[in-house]
Amino acid sequence: MKLIWRIFTQSSSLWVSWVTHYLLKYNSFWDVQDDSKGSWIWRKLLKLRDEVYGFLRIDIRDGQTCHFWFDNWTEKGRLIDITGATGTTYLGVQRHARVCDAVNLEGWTIRGQKCRRFQELYRNILAITPSKPENGADIVLWKHADEEYLPTFSASKTWDQVRVKRDKVEWSRVVWLPQGVPRYAFITWLPIRNRLSTGDIMTQWGMVQGCVFCGERDQTRDHLYFACPYSYTVWEVLACRLVGNGINPDWQWTITRLQRMRDKELDTILAQLLFQSMVYHVWRERNVRRHQQPAMSTDQMRRRIDKAMINRIVPLR
Structure with a gap:
């Protein structure tokens, strides 16, 4: 899990830069296909995605690193899972777009106000403050407890959430x-x-x-x-x-x-x-x-x- 955290937070790392360029090809980590390419550890990381996704959340600032459809920035999870592949057409946002690509100087540029299927999602996105370059870089948050996300990784807090808890034995x-x-x-x-x-x-x-x-x-x-x-x-x-x-x-x-x-x-x-x-x-x-x-x-x-x-x-x- 810590390696996945590093992929999102330490882009200057040589290994992470190699992963971003050759394996992700600058697409979303959550959308890349598991085609048996890459090292053994990379394939293991891909298999952990479903378990890890709920631990990561993005605090939108400039929106340049956060993927609109795949990263958890609205607290609703992967938007592509809500709308399906057709959502990119209804909202007018490309599949691999970043959040900043759905914003201009006046605010959000997404469509969907006349679409009955996605009106609730449309209103939820409009309620979020649009990203701006002057706000600084996006902040990656890690889950430390229920509804508690902090900009640091904690192995002990993560283990406490994923382990099976049992009563303490006398011995x-x-x-x-x-x-x-x-x-x-x-x-x-x-x-x-x-x-x-x-x-x-x-x-x-x-x-x-x-x-x-x-x-x-x-x-x-x-x-x-x-x-x-x-x-x-x-x-x-x-x-x-x-x-x-x-x-x-x-x-x-x-x-x-x-x-x-x-x-x-x-x-x-x-x-x-x-x-x-x-x-x-x-x-x-x-x-x-x-x-x-x-x-x-x-x-x-x-x-x-x-x-x-x-x-x-x-x-x-």
């Missing part, structure tokens, strides 16, 4: 931490959603995988975290001071316990960081062993996680 504070490590958070998110390729998941694909740590045939997420003697031995020693003495090898108990810890307290942050580091390094060790590489003992694993925690905590001081 989100366990996964998405401001102090967290992105790769740790992602690997933690996978077992939270039970999307790790553990043995029970791989069985559905015809592959049998037991636990590489203890030999348990039914390797599930709940077994790996932390019913497996290997992972629980590491987790119990590291987490008992932060999570509490009543530490439990049950996965759901652990998630619930972390969710109920007081928000933003130091012990809570450390416990959640430790949990993510534990999930990440156990999964990493599991993959290492599956590829017949040297295995770590529980003591070595504890030292590695301890070092990872120190490396993360020190920059936060």
